[in-house]
Amino acid sequence: MTSALVTVAVSERPDWAGSESPAELANRLGLAIVPQHTHPAAVCSFVIFYQEDRLSLQHTAPDAPGAICVNFDDSAMAYRQSHPLQPEALLKAAGVKQGKGQSVLDATAGLGQDAYIFASAGCQVVMMERSPILHALLSDGLRRGIASENGRVAASVARMSLVHGDSASLSRASLTEQPEVVYLDPMFPERRKSAKVKKNMFTLQLLLEEDVPSADLLTNALQLAHRRVVVKRPRHADFLEGRRPSHQLIGKTSRFDVYVPPAVA
Numbered sequence: 001m002t003s004a005l006v007t008v009a010v011s012e013r014p015d016w017a018g019s020e021s022p023a024e025l026a027n028r029l030g031l032a033i034v035p036q037h038t039h040p041a042a043v044c045s046f047v048i049f050y051q052e053d054r055l056s057l058q059h060t061a062p063d064a065p066g067a068i069c070v071n072f073d074d075s076a077m078a079y080r081q082s083h084p085l086q087p088e089a090l091l092k093a094a095g096v097k098q099g100k101g102q103s104v105l106d107a108t109a110g111l112g113q114d115a116y117i118f119a120s121a122g123c124q125v126v127m128m129e130r131s132p133i134l135h136a137l138l139s140d141g142l143r144r145g146i147a148s149e150n151g152r153v154a155a156s157v158a159r160m161s162l163v164h165g166d167s168a169s170l171s172r173a174s175l176t177e178q179p180e181v182v183y184l185d186p187m188f189p190e191r192r193k194s195a196k197v198k199k200n201m202f203t204l205q206l207l208l209e210e211d212v213p214s215a216d217l218l219t220n221a222l223q224l225a226h227r228r229v230v231v232k233r234p235r236h237a238d239f240l241e242g243r244r245p246s247h248q249l250i251g252k253t254s255r256f257d258v259y260v261p262p263a264v265a
């Protein structure tokens with residue numbers, strides 16, 4: 001189910017229910033519209049649309065998984081929030097203490113799942129995402145998350161903000177505050193157990209398959225972070241940019257490589 005060229009268009013679906021019209025969304029994201037009664041797969045590899053007020057993305061292949069959206073309220077998030085292992089490993093790798101309000105720059109935000117773990121632990125999180133489609137999904141997730149009826153979710157989302165851009169070219173001078181921790185998760189996992197997470201990451205992988213990895217992501221992050229840089233890697237992958245970490249936390253399928261910037265070490 002790979003496509004020669006990843007293209008995204010706005011689908012003018014009959015069940016469209018959102019805060020903006022198909023034309024407004026298409027105009028904002030610079031996308032074409034797939035009119036009703038046109039088969040999307042003939043026109044593009046992904047469609048984006050509002051369904052029940054959620055900005056959603058779906059691959060158009062007949063065997064593709066269902067639509068994905070950023071929903072900080074949903075069960076996958078709740079699972080990650082209540083499941084002790086992975087969130088704890090991430091927070092431990094980052095040296096985050098619950099409720100201390102540390103600042104984190106998630107420089108490869110994706111669907112904001114890891115960023116939400118930091119925010120749930122009381123961190124102030126800036127998410128940076130270079131894909132305009134992912135940025136739009138995240139922005140929509142933040143809009144709904146802040147209005148969540150679940151007070152814990154709304155309070156966590158209130159600690160998250162979003163920037164569109166390439167974090168490999170982010171300079172320290174452009175930041176109002178130097179983040180204590182910079183978090184990088186540029187690669188896709190080899191395997192995930194939860195079906196929901198698997199669907200999300202699978203769709204992301206198809207969407208971003210033509211993206212070229214940034215050459216100096218880690219080198220630049222080390223200049224931005226005040227205390228440490230944490231890199232999530234598939235368990236057996238090489239070190240990012242060939243740099244040996246200060247220490248590691250190794251899990252079953254993935255690991256966290258921890259780097260202490262030279263000024264701190």
Ligand SMILES: C[S@@+](CC[C@H](N)C(=O)[O-])C[C@H]1O[C@@H](n2cnc3c(N)ncnc32)[C@H](O)[C@@H]1O
Binds near residue numbers: 214
């Ligand atoms: C594996 S996903 C991250 C998943 C994320 N940790 C989560 O919990 O949802 C990698 C993301 O990083 C983004 N990305 C990769 N390089 C980037 C860069 N230089 N600047 C900003 N975003 C980048 C990709 O567009 C993609 O959305």
